[in-house]
Amino acid sequence: MLDDADRRLLRQMQADPEAPVSELAERCAMQPGTAARRLERLRESGVLKGQHAVIDWQQLGFAVEVSLRFTLDKTNPRAFDEFLEQARRIPEVIAIQTFLGRVDVRLSVIARDMGHYQSLYRDQILTLPHISELEALMHVATIKTAERLPI
Incomplete structure (x- = not known):
């Protein structure tokens, strides 16, 4: 404690x-x-996991962020594992979260522009295995990011 x-x-x-x-x-x-x-x-004890650099990806030329919500076809017992293994290989995927409920997985994807995003979407996102449903949400603004915890 x-x-x-x-x-x-x-x-x-x-x-x-x-x-x-x-x-x-x-x-x-x-x-x-x-x-x-x-x-x-x-x-x-794992309370303090380390220190790291926070890089502003927008300063590196990435102007588009999209949140993709996936429902997976769970008839295959390896659906989650195979989907996550492939998603980790996409460099533009900056976050992966899993959920209980209607949505199984959320990916945060960044791209240089809409053309780059469309290419990622067609060539890499849509080829991920076991997708049953997919919803794309275009990121507009970040209102709050909690980098400080209420300790």
Whole structure:
């Protein structure tokens, strides 16, 4: 379980993930060695999974994002596995989620423009195995992305 000191450290890391341990420790009113040990424990326990670069794909020339919702033909017991294996191979698929309910899988796909998207759709998306239904939702705007958790 997390205590208040762990929560303070995590809040500070969310606010400034590139801050050195000594600075995080100072902001949390603890010794740098204590902060380092706590962070290591949080990593080992899987609470803190790492730090990574967030790249703005739009700055790299991708202007289109589409959310594709799939219902799979579940008469084949390997439908999910085979579909996911193929979907992972498409570089423009930036997220894959599975669901319980009417929709089985959602893919987030990016493309440079509509021509690029149409090509991806025809040549790669429609060739994915076991598709029973497919719905495409054109992304218009991101209103909120929660990069900070309420710790």
